[in-house]
Amino acid sequence: MKVFIAVDNNNGMDSLVGERFGRAGYFLIYDTVGDAIVSIEKNAYQNDAQGVGIKIATLAVEKGCSAAIGPQPGPKAEEVLANAGIKMLIADKGTAREAIQHFRPQLET
Amino acid sequence: MIIAVASGKGGTGKTLVTTALALSAGECTYIDLDVEEPNGAIFLKPDIREEIAYTVPVPVIDKDKCTFCGACARACVYHALVVIPISRSTVVFPELCHSCGVCGFVCPVEGAVRETHREIGKIRKGNRGSIQFIEGRLNIGQPSAVPLISGITSNYITGENGRLYLLDSSPGTACPVVETLKNSDYVLLVTEPTPFGLNDLELAVELVRDMGKKAGIIINKDDERQTLIDDFCRRVQLPILLRIPYSLEIQEAYSRGIPLTEVRPVMKTQLKDLMGRITDGRW
Numbered sequence: 001m002k003v004f005i006a007v008d009n010n011n012g013m014d015s016l017v018g019e020r021f022g023r024a025g026y027f028l029i030y031d032t033v034g035d036a037i038v039s040i041e042k043n044a045y046q047n048d049a050q051g052v053g054i055k056i057a058t059l060a061v062e063k064g065c066s067a068a069i070g071p072q073p074g075p076k077a078e079e080v081l082a083n084a085g086i087k088m089l090i091a092d093k094g095t096a097r098e099a100i101q102h103f104r105p106q107l108e109t
Numbered sequence: 110m111i112i113a114v115a116s117g118k119g120g121t122g123k124t125l126v127t128t129a130l131a132l133s134a135g136e137c138t139y140i141d142l143d144v145e146e147p148n149g150a151i152f153l154k155p156d157i158r159e160e161i162a163y164t165v166p167v168p169v170i171d172k173d174k175c176t177f178c179g180a181c182a183r184a185c186v187y188h189a190l191v192v193i194p195i196s197r198s199t200v201v202f203p204e205l206c207h208s209c210g211v212c213g214f215v216c217p218v219e220g221a222v223r224e225t226h227r228e229i230g231k232i233r234k235g236n237r238g239s240i241q242f243i244e245g246r247l248n249i250g251q252p253s254a255v256p257l258i259s260g261i262t263s264n265y266i267t268g269e270n271g272r273l274y275l276l277d278s279s280p281g282t283a284c285p286v287v288e289t290l291k292n293s294d295y296v297l298l299v300t301e302p303t304p305f306g307l308n309d310l311e312l313a314v315e316l317v318r319d320m321g322k323k324a325g326i327i328i329n330k331d332d333e334r335q336t337l338i339d340d341f342c343r344r345v346q347l348p349i350l351l352r353i354p355y356s357l358e359i360q361e362a363y364s365r366g367i368p369l370t371e372v373r374p375v376m377k378t379q380l381k382d383l384m385g386r387i388t389d390g391r392w
Contacts, residue, residue, distance in 0.1 A: 051188035051205070058182075061193050076202055083200050084193045 001107055002038060003030045004060040004086070005096050006070030010040050013097035021073040022053035028096050029063055032107050053077030060086055067107055069099045110388050111266060111274040113293035115317075117309030119280035121301045122329035122353065127277040128152040129369035133380035136239045137273040140261060142289045144230060144245035144254045149277050151366040155235035155242035163245070164226035165256050167203040168212045174221040175199060181212035181222060203227050204252055230257040254285040262292050273384065280309075282316045290317070295387045296324040297350070302335035310338065314345055325350040325392050348392055350383050 006024035007015035018024030023046050029038040045055045053073055057080035060068050068081060071092040081088050089106060091099045100107070114127040124141075128149055131139040141149040150157075168181070168190065177199070179192040189205040190212055192198075206227075213222040230247040243265050245257045266274055278289040290296055296317050300310040310326070317324045324347060328338050331352040342349050353359070353369070353376075362372040370377050386392045 054188045054191060054202070058191055061191075061195065064195075076205075079202075080191050080193070080200055083191075083196060083198045085196050 001032045001067060002063065002065045003032060003100070003107060004028075004063060004065040004068040004070075005030060005099060006056075006068070007040075007096055010042070012037065012040075013095065013100070015040070015096050017091050017094055017096065017099055018070055019092065021070045022056045022077055024056075024070060027056070027059070029065065030096065030100060032100070032104075054080060057081050057084075057086075060084075067103075069096075069103060110271070110295070111276065111293045112295050112297060112384070112387060113276040113278055113290050114297045114299060115278040115286055115290060115313060116280050116299045117282060117311075117313035118300065118306050121280075121299045121306060122327075123280070123299050124149050124152065124277055125329065125353070125359075125363060125369055126297065126299050126327055127275050129376065130380050130384060131237075131240050131275050132368055132370045133377040134240075134273055134275070134384055137275055138241040138243065138265070139275045139277070140265065141242075141244040141277045142258050142261065142285070143277055143279040144247040144257050144285070145279060147244045147246055147277075150233075150242070150244055152368045153237045153240065153242055154366075155237040155240070157233050157235035157242075159234040161232045161234070162228045163230050163232050163257055163260050164228045165206075165208045165260075166210070166224040167206045167208065167227045168201055169223045169225045170199040170201065171221050171223060172197075172199070174218050176218055176221070178217065180215045180217060184211045184215045204250075208256065232257075232261060254279065255288050258285055258288040262288070266292060273388070282309075282312045286316070287320070290320055290322060293322060295392075296322045297327055298324055298347075299327045299329055300338055301330045302328060302332055302338045304337070307337050307341055310341065314347065323392070325387070327351045327353065329353045330355040350386075350392060351379060 005028040006018040008018045008025045028040045045052050057077040061084045067087040069089045089103045114123045116123050141147040177194040182190045182192045187205045189202045191200040216222045229251045233244045235242045245261050279285045300306045326349045332355045
C-alpha cells in the first residue's frame, strides 16, 4: 500500500511530520510492501492563495495512495480523501518513520 | 445619477449619510449593498413588500453519464470540482464555484454536467414614502458578497432618466466595494478625523482614482481641532463636501435608529444642495 505523508522537511524517513496538511513543505510517498520511500517532493502549492487542501488531496489520489498521514486536514481536503477511499490517519509530531511504525497495524488492512 | 457612499474605514457613517441623503432627496432609490450586514432598513423603516431568493448557477454531475475524464476539474481555476477516477466519483464544492460555466463547456459528454441553482442571499424590496428601498442580505456562511451585489446592481439600476440611486457600500476597499463602485457616477467617501480614518481614506482614495471615479469627502464626527483629513484633502485635491459635527445627540439618535435628518432637520437643505451640485457636475 502507498502512503501519502505530509512532512515539513526533506530528510528521508527522518523527515518531520508536517504541522499543516495542505501547506506542509514536502510530501513523502512510502510503500509499505517494499518498505521503501517511493518519492519525496516539494509542495508546489504551499503558498497558493486558495484551494491548497483540494490540490494536495487530489495529488494523493493521483499518486495512487490508499492512506494519508498528517495533521487534521481541512474539510474540503477531507471530503476529497474520503470520496477517494483514502484512509486519513492523524499525526502531528514525530518523524515519518515513527508515524509508519505507529500506524503499521492500520496500514496492513 | 448613481451616487455610491463608501468609506475605507468601517463605522465612519456611510449608512448615517446614505439614509439622510435618501430622506433629503425625496424621490430616489436607496440600495443597501453592505450585504454582509445591511442596516439601512433600521433608519429608513421601509414597508417591505417583496423578498426574493437570489441564486447562482452551480454544476451537478450526472454520475451515470460522467466518464470521469477530469476535463472539468482541470478547467476549473477555482478548484470547485474534483474528479476521482478510481472510485468513480466527483466532488463539487459549490461555495468555491464562480458560476462561470466552463465545466459544462469543456465536458465531452452531453448532459453529464447540469446546472442547479444555489441560493446565496435575499433581496428585499419596499418603500418609504417616495423612496424606493432595496436591500441585499447575504446568507450566513457565504464566502463572497460579489455575486449578490452584481445581481442587484444589474437588475435594479435601470438607468431610468434622471433617477437618483444611492448605493450604501460595505467598508474597506476589497471586491464588494469595487463591485458597488463600478457602476457609480460619483463616490462620496465618508471619513472621520482620526489616524485610522485617514489611513483607510487614503486607501479608498487610491481605489477610487484607480477606478477613474469622481469623488468628494464627507467628514463625520468632525472636530475643528483635528485637521488631518483637511490636510490630506488639500494635498490630494479632493473637495470636502460636508462636515457632520461630533455630537452626542447624533450618536444617541443613531443608536436608536433615528436618522440624521430627524435630529438635525436643517441638514436636509445642505444634503439636497450637495446632491444637486453632484448631479449638475459642479463637484
